[in-house]
Amino acid sequence: MMRSVSIIGVGETEFGELWDRSFRDIGIEAGLKAIEDAHIRAEDIDALYVGNMSGGKFIDQEHVAAVVSDYSGLADLHLPTTRVEGGGACGALAILQAYAVIASGLHDIVVVGGAEKMTDVGDVLASEILTSTADQEWESIFGATFPALYAIMARRHMYEYATTREQLAAVAVKNHRNGAMNPVAQYQKEITLEQVLSAPMVADPLGVFDCAPLSDGAAAVVMCASDRAKKFCDTPIELVASGQASDTIALHDRRDLTTMDATVIAGKRAFHRAKLTPADVDVAEVHDNFSISEIMAIEDLRFVKKGLGGPATEDGDTALNSKISVNTSGGLKARGQPLGATGVAQAVEIVKQLRGATGKRQVSGAEVGLTHTLGGTGATAIVHIYRRMS
Amino acid sequence: MATPRFWREIPSRYNLIGTRCGNCGTVDFPPRSICPKCHRKSVGKMQRQKLTGKGVVVSYTVVHDAPSQFDLLKPYVLAVIELEEKARLTSQLIDVEPANVKVGLPVEATFRRLGQEGDAGIIQYGYKFRPVTE
Numbered sequence: 233m234m235r236s237v238s239i240i241g242v243g244e245t246e247f248g249e250l251w252d253r254s255f256r257d258i259g260i261e262a263g264l265k266a267i268e269d270a271h272i273r274a275e276d277i278d279a280l281y282v283g284n285m286s287g288g289k290f291i292d293q294e295h296v297a298a299v300v301s302d303y304s305g306l307a308d309l310h311l312p313t314t315r316v317e318g319g320g321a322c323g324a325l326a327i328l329q330a331y332a333v334i335a336s337g338l339h340d341i342v343v344v345g346g347a348e349k350m351t352d353v354g355d356v357l358a359s360e361i362l363t364s365t366a367d368q369e370w371e372s373i374f375g376a377t378f379p380a381l382y383a384i385m386a387r388r389h390m391y392e393y394a395t396t397r398e399q400l401a402a403v404a405v406k407n408h409r410n411g412a413m414n415p416v417a418q419y420q421k422e423i424t425l426e427q428v429l430s431a432p433m434v435a436d437p438l439g440v441f442d443c444a445p446l447s448d449g450a451a452a453v454v455m456c457a458s459d460r461a462k463k464f465c466d467t468p469i470e471l472v473a474s475g476q477a478s479d480t481i482a483l484h485d486r487r488d489l490t491t492m493d494a495t496v497i498a499g500k501r502a503f504h505r506a507k508l509t510p511a512d513v514d515v516a517e518v519h520d521n522f523s524i525s526e527i528m529a530i531e532d533l534r535f536v537k538k539g540l541g542g543p544a545t546e547d548g549d550t551a552l553n554s555k556i557s558v559n560t561s562g563g564l565k566a567r568g569q570p571l572g573a574t575g576v577a578q579a580v581e582i583v584k585q586l587r588g589a590t591g592k593r594q595v596s597g598a599e600v601g602l603t604h605t606l607g608g609t610g611a612t613a614i615v616h617i618y619r620r621m622s
Numbered sequence: 623m624a625t626p627r628f629w630r631e632i633p634s635r636y637n638l639i640g641t642r643c644g645n646c647g648t649v650d651f652p653p654r655s656i657c658p659k660c661h662r663k664s665v666g667k668m669q670r671q672k673l674t675g676k677g678v679v680v681s682y683t684v685v686h687d688a689p690s691q692f693d694l695l696k697p698y699v700l701a702v703i704e705l706e707e708k709a710r711l712t713s714q715l716i717d718v719e720p721a722n723v724k725v726g727l728p729v730e731a732t733f734r735r736l737g738q739e740g741d742a743g744i745i746q747y748g749y750k751f752r753p754v755t756e
Contacts, residue, residue: 360689369631370652371712373736373746375685375692380700381712383683391681391725435700436684436720480658484702484710489681 234335238461238468238621241270241454242580247568248418250448255291255349258450259300262573263345266452271464274305278339279312281330283323283346284572287315289361291349300345319365319607320521322346323451324575324614328474330455331616340457346576347450358446362571365608367482379443379522381483381609383435386524388489390437392539395527397437399542401428403523404441404565406551411562413593418447418568442523447568451576453583458621468621469583469601472508475501475615483609494613495532495604502602502615510534513556513617514598515585517578519606520563526550529604530558533615557595560585578603579616586620625744635748638673638731640709649673649707675731676754677705684720691737699723703751717752728754 243265245258253261259282267274282297293299297313316326323346330342350358363378371381389395405425411417423441431439461468477497480486487493503509510533518533520526527541535556536544544550550558561567561581564574582601584590601618631652633639640651644667645660651673657664682701685692692698699715701723715723716734729751736746 356689373628374712374748374750375688375695375698375700375714375736376712377685377688379687380683380685383685384681384700384702387683388681388725433684433686433697435686436697438683482712484680484712489702 235337236458236470237331237334238456238458238470239453239579239583239618240456240461240465240468241266241268241272242452242583243269244416244451244577244580245449246416247447247449247570249351251351253448255287255293255296255347256299256303258349258448259345259347260304262347262450262452263300263304263343266343266454270454272341272454274309276341277306277309277311277343279330279333279342280306280314281326281342281344282313282315282572283326283344283575284315285317285319285322285348285365286361286571289353290358291352300347318612320519320571320574321605321607321612321614322572322575324578324603324605324616325476327453327455327471327575327579327616328476328614331471331474334455334457340460342455343452344455344576345450345452346573348570348572349448350446350570351448355446370482377435379438380435382522382524383438384483385489385528386437386522389524389527392490393542395542397429398425399546400437400442400523400527401425402545403520403526404428406545407520407559407563407565410552410560410593411566413591414562414567417562417566418445419562419566438522438524444521444564444569447570449568449570449573449577451573451580453576453579467587469586470619470621472617472619473502473505474617475499475505477501477613479611481608481611486610490528491538492528492532492606492610492613494610495529495606498613498615499533499604502617506617508600508617512600513602514600515557515560515582515595516602516604517559517561517563517581518604519574520559520565521569521606525606526558526563533602533604552593553595560590560593560595575603575605575614578605579618582618586618628744628746636733638675638749640671640673640707641668642671643667644669649709651705651709651711673709674706675749677703677729677751679715679723679725679727679729680704680710681725682715682723701751703729714750715752716750730754
């Protein structure tokens, strides 16, 4: 019998080019905020999981879970600490590990952090590290960049479903509009459709504004067995169910370039376990590392029919307080894309939405929320479904 | 990329050597030890096969922003190509104006320089594809 698991505390840093702060600084800041929010003491913590994609390449430091634990002042507690990696999905994967160890009864209270310090290397190297989540042997060496692989998906989506550049651009415009209401977002500034369309090309049909930025940032959540959650927190948010799925590492080996089967299957598994449907979801944070990614995600999660992600976005169906509010935080596009932090930052946004604590960008009456996180070009996908506890 | 890491994949990168599953006949590129369709039934039955190098463009992009080793090529066309044997791969398309690339364009493999390890490292060769001219 699996135990119910809830989030009782959340914290995050601001996102952006945080040159004056180190990996340790941002990891500790997010973790402390989450622990204070949860009203727990260090002695209450049973374990720590850290989502981090590439500390070894970005800051030349592996073994980062021990680093974070130590500099959080927890070394004398000798906690079990584990670093979790799964491309850009590692933060969501870390939450899944914590969920499993609490649901199983092994632990009661687990802190999950996600952090990435991307700007300690130059942007060229940072882009190459990002590309290393695709297939280095059979994609990158032939000139495939990370944006190029998503551009290949976008081109095929345009070919099969008549998706337009304007519809892709509408994703960026919407997410910047949401980001402008998020005080920790990297870009708190609205942009126009014309700006997106006239920006320099990165990989045709994706321009600069179709791509999420390189970012520093960290986020953390405190997870707890639901039967103890009320002792610490008035509004625990239940992690109702999760789904995880994988696919081929190289994009060219996928069954269909316009569908991420890993997202489809992770979504089905999560909805089945939660006994909920896509129509029950009020607010979703999906992995918009590129504009095409959000269009494919809302299709593959069954929020809209396959092929209609472009028109739905253009028509405003995914705007704040519309049919389904997608990426109210600004998403990876505007909030920022510190890889290891992404999945945890998505959880922070959904928890705040379900608490009714997001101010101007609040989804009215939000009760069910979802996060969707990708690794690589879709070789890993993770879906978490959250609900406000009655 | 360290020299041995490139060197050991030379048969496939130079000569398009893939594998055919002795159980179901599916052709894979690059070579695989286990067929993704037959799983354990294919173990020990994967046979090396040279591919024809003929195929069509499934999708493509024009890359404008790329690592410095590709500076001289920018902008270049990168495509997912489906070979006659149904295996798919990612390759640059050359000898074609980006505006003339279309989904479904027939292409063939050719042998080119891919890149170089730093300023004085080994030169890496392999396949690029070009439109079929007849």
